[in-house]
Amino acid sequence: MTPQRDILKIIVLSCSFSIKKLSMSSPSFDSGRELDAQEIVTLTDSTGRSLDCYVENEVASDGVDYVLLQPVDLPIVILAWDDDEEDAEIPETEMVEDPEELAEIFLDAKAVLSERELTLKDTAYVMTISGEIPPLQEEDILSLEIEDDEESRLEPEELQLLTDFYHLEQHYSIYTPIDPYLFFAHTTANDELEMLDLSDPKVKNLVDLLIIQDDE
Incomplete structure (x- = not known):
């Protein structure tokens, strides 16, 4: 049985989502948006995978x-669900981040997304999809209550359900963030892009400036 999706609040046993995805007050974006004139750059991770990104702002x-x-x-x-806990008031789930597990379930995830005319891509830093997602319905919204390693509660994140699938009897769900999913980088001496360390106070101030300017 699939857990109730009525803006369900769950405990996620990982905190890295809140590091990689920072909310912005602007509305969610559409993969079909027309931004042909906007500059596109490419991020590359240590494994050689790439991720094309729009430059939203720079300073x-x-x-x-x-x-x-x-x-x-x-x-x-x-997300991987603990179906044994589906009747719990706050069901537990875990964000799948282990590279080996992601590689193991990739083809299954790609297959179920292709049934919805969505193409899954193994891109750098975060997996992505191309194609037109369905209109947002309230019953497809999942509100994540994220706990970090110190058991402090962070601001909930909202996701839109795309589809579910099973692999070796494990229940998985695929979601896309409703708010924009942002990355912050700087140029190196070799004119390459390098991800920023958000724990650096100076970097945090620059990130805040980038977001504020982009909202204006």
Whole structure:
């Protein structure tokens, strides 16, 4: 039985989602939006995978260019449900982040998404999809209550359900964030993009500036 999806609040046993995805007050984006004139750059991770991103904003500080990026394609996250706890008041789920598990379920996830005319891509930093997602329905919204390692509660994140599937009797759900999924990077001396360390106070101030300017 699939857990109740009526803006369900759940406990996620991982905190990295809140690090990689930062909310912005602007509305959610559409993968079919027309931004042909907007600059596109490519992020590359240590494994050689790439991720094309729109440059939403940029600022220079001490001779270094900092950029606010939004993926061209729609990011997705995969949650693994503990079906034994489905009757619990607050069901538990876990965001799938282990590279080996993601690789194991990738083909199954790709197959169920293709049935909805969505193409799953193994991109850098976050998996993405291309194609037109269905209109947002209230019953498809999941509100995540995220706990970090110190058991402090972070601001809930809202996701839109795309589909469910099973792999080796494990129940998985595929979601896309409703708010924009943002990355922050700076240019290196070799004119390459490098992800920012958000724990650095100076970097946090620059990130805040990038978001504020982009909202204006």
